[in-house]
Amino acid sequence: MTHLRDMLSNFLGDRLITAETARIAYTQSEGHHPGELPALVAQPVSIEEVCQLVRAASAQGVPVVGYGAGTSLEGNAAALTSDTLVIDFSRMNEIVEIASEDFLAVVQPGVTREQLNEQLRATGLFFPVDPGANATIGGMIATRASGTTTVRYGNMRDNLLALKVVSATGELIRTGTRARKSAAGYDLTHLFAGSEGTLGLIVEATLRLHGQPEQIVSASWDFANVKGAVDTVIQTIQSGVAIARMELLDTSAMMACNRQSHLGLPECPTLFLEFHGSGPAIAEQLEIVRMLGDANGGGTLRSATASEERNALWKARHHLLWASRSMIPEAQAWITDICVPISRLAEAISRAQTMIEESGLFAPILGHVGDGNFHVFFILHPDDKLSWQKASVINDAMVDHALSVGGTCTGEHGIGLGKRDALLRENGAAAVEVMRQLKQALDPQGVFNPGKIFAA
Template sequence: MNTTTAPRLSPQTLSNAFEALATRFKRDFFTSQAQREQHTHTTTWIAPQLPDAVVLARSVADIQDLVRICARYHVPIIPFGAGTSLEGQVNAPLGGICLDLREMNRVLAVHAEDLDCVIEPGITRKTLNENLRDQGLFFPIDPGADATLGGMASTRASGTNAVRYGTMRDNVLALKVVRGDGEIITTGTRAKKSSAGYDLTHLFIGAEGTLGIICEMTMRLRGIPQSIAAASCSFGSVKGACDATILAIQTGIPLARIELLNAAQVAACNAYSKLNLPLTPLLLLEFHGSEAEVAEQSAAFAEIAKDCGGSAFEWTTRAEDRTKLWQARHDAYWAAAAIRPGSRPMSTDVCVPISRLADCVSETEQDIERFKLIAPIVGHVGDGNFHCLMLCDVNDPDEVQRGHEFVHQLAERAHRMGGTCTGEHGIGQGKQAYLVPELGPEAIEAMRAVKTALDPQNIFNPGKIILPA
C-alpha cells in the first residue's frame, strides 16, 4: 500500500501510551500493519496515512478510558466507522490511535409513539432500518454507502431522500459526546424542538470527530409510507432534466427522491447492475404518501417533465424491482469505477441553489470535455447537490493533475453561484483549501476558537477541516 509520511509521536511517548492501552484493552488493542492499513482503506482518493495502533471500543466506558489515556500522553484519536468517507476523514496525519466504533452497534430504545430511537454510533443505516421495519418505521437518510450513523452525523451526510426528509442535520435530535477529559456532554433531549441554550447538537454534527467522540445518538424516525411508487424518466439533455427538477421543487411537489444520472452514469449502472435504462440523461423518481397522493404527485411531475422534453414514465411497480433500481443508484460509485478497471475514482461533490443547478451541471460537463476526463455525473438534484466520479490513471501524473484542476474549477464554480464546495462529503483533508473562499477568514477563526475550547490538546482527529493557525 502506498502511504504518506507524517510527523509521528516520539517512540517513548508511544511506548508509554501503548503499555497503558494494552493493559486496559487487551485483545481489543492492535498494532499490526494489516490492522493499521485496514483502518485507512476507504473510498477516498487521498493517500492513506496510517495510525500507530487501533482500539476496538465496545462501550461508552471504553471510549472514556481511551480518551483519558490519550489525553494523558497527548496522543491523537481518529474515530472510525465503516470507512466509507471520501475526503480523508479517517487518515492519521500525526499518527495516533484509530478508534473503531463498529462494535457499538446496538439500538438502545425505540419510541414508536414519538417517532424516535436511541442508538449507538456504530450501527449502519441498513441495520437500523432492519430493526425498525416490523414497527412500521424507517430512518430516511441514505447515502450511497452503508455508512454508520456516527459517521453520517460526523460528516453531516444526506442521500437520495434528502429532498423530502432532510439531511442528518435535520434528523438528529440529541447526542452524547465524550469530551477531551473523558466526561460526557449531553447536547439535547428527545423533544422535537428546544430553545434551551446553545445548539450543541448541531455543533457536533458535521464536526468530523474533531471536537469530541459521539457515543450515543437520538434519531428522528418516520412512518413507512402507505404507498410508494418509483419511476424513471429520460431526457434529451441534462439541462432538460435539471429544468424539470427546478420546476418541480418550485411548484411544491413533495418528491421523496429525484436523482439525476447523466448518460455516462446510466451506461455504467446498466453494465454494473444489469439494468436496461435508456442511454440518455435520466431522472430516477420516487413518490410517497397515500395512493391518491402518489397519483397526484406523479401526474403533476409528468406534466412538468413533458414540457421539459422528458419521456413518459417507466414505472417500477414491484417492490423487488424498486429495490433493485435504488440499489443501482446507491452502487453508482462502484458502477463508475468499473468503467475503467485499474483507475482510482476521485469523487467530489458540490451543492448550489436550485435555480443555478442546470447552469452548474452544464458548465461542469463542458469542463469534463475540456480536461479530457472520464467523469460520470450523478446527483441528489432535488436539493441542488451533485457528484462527479472521475476515473484517473494514478500512473499518469498529467491526468491526475487535470483531475485536481477539475475539482478546483468545480468548487470555484459552486462558490460563484452562491453554493458550497461540498454538499455532503465533508471537508476532511481534501477540501480544506476551499473553506476560506467559501466562508471567509473570520469564520475560520471562529471555528479555530471552538476547536481550541473543546479540544485544547488537539487530540481529536487533528488535521481535518481546519489546520492550526
C-alpha cells in the same frame, strides 16, 4: 507509544489491534486521500471505554481519530501521523431503544443505516437519511451527511435530536433531549454534528424516525439531454411537489449502471425518482412531474411499484461508485460534491459537463439534484498524473462557481482534508477563525482528528 499500547492492551485485550496487517485497513476509505498507518486501533464496546481511551491518549498527546465504516470521501477519518490512535466504533453497534410512540431511536455510533432500517421494518417506521453507502450513524452525524431522500425528509442535522459525546478531557457530555424542539442554551447537538470528530467523539445519538409511507412508487426517466432533466428537477422543486427522491444520472453514469447492474435502460441522462404517500397523493404528484418532464423532452417514464423492481433501481444507484470505477481497469475514484441554490443548478451542471467533455476524462455526473446537490465521479488511473491534475482543475472550478452563485463547496461530504481551502473561500477568514477558536476552546491540545477542516 509503547507505554500507551501496553496500558490499552491491559484493558482492551484483543480489542486493541496492533498487527500491521490489520491496521492497514484503516488507511483506506472510499475517497482518494490515503491515510498514514495508525499506531494503534482500539475497538471499544462502551462509553466508559471511549472515555478511558481518550483520557489515556490525551495524557500522552497522541492524536485520536474516530472511525465508522470507512465510507467518507474527503479523508475525514484518515490518520495524518503514524502515532495516531484510531477508535473504531464497529463494536458499539447496538440499537439502544426504539420509541415508536415518539418516532425516535437511540443508537450507538457504529450502527449502520441499513442495520437500523432492518430493525425498524416491523415497527412501521424508518430512518430516512440515505447517503448511498451503508455508513455508520456516527459517521453520518460527524460529516452532516444527507443523500437521496433529503429533498423530502431532511439531512442528518434535521433528523438528530440528542447526542452523547466524549470530550477531549474524556468527559461525557449530554446534548439535546427527546423533545421535538428546544430553545435551551447553545445548540451543542448541531455543533458536534458536522464537526468531523474534531471537537468530540459521538458515542450515542437520538434520531428522529418517520412513518413508512403508505405506498412507494419509483421511476426512471430518460431525457434527450442533461438540461431537460435538470430543468424538470428545478420546476418540480419550485412547484412544491413533496417528492421523496430525485436523482440525476448522466449518460456516463447510465453506461456504468447498465454494465454493472444490467438495468437495460437507455444510455442518456436519466432521473431516478421516488414518490411516497397515499395512492391519490402519489398519482397527483406523478401527474405534475410528468407534465413538467414532457415539456422538457422527457422520454419514457418507467414507474415501478413492486418492491423488487424498486430495490433493483436503488441498488444500481447505490452501486454506481463501483460501477463507475470498473469502467477503467485499476482505477480510483475522486468524488467531488457541491450544492447550489436550485435556480442555479442547470448552469452549475452544464459548466461541469463542458469541462469534463473538454478534459477527455471519464467522469460521470450524478447527484441529489432535488437539493441542488451533485457529484462528479472522476475515474482516474493512479499513475495518470495528468488526469489527476485535470480533475483538480475541474474540482476547483466547480467549487468556485458554486460559491459565486451562493452555494457551498460541499453539500454532504464534509471538509476533511480535501476542501480546507474551499472552506476559507466559502465563509471567509473571519468565520474560519471563529471555527478555530471553538476548536481551541474544546480541544486545546489538538487531540481530536488534527488537520481536518482546517490545518492543525
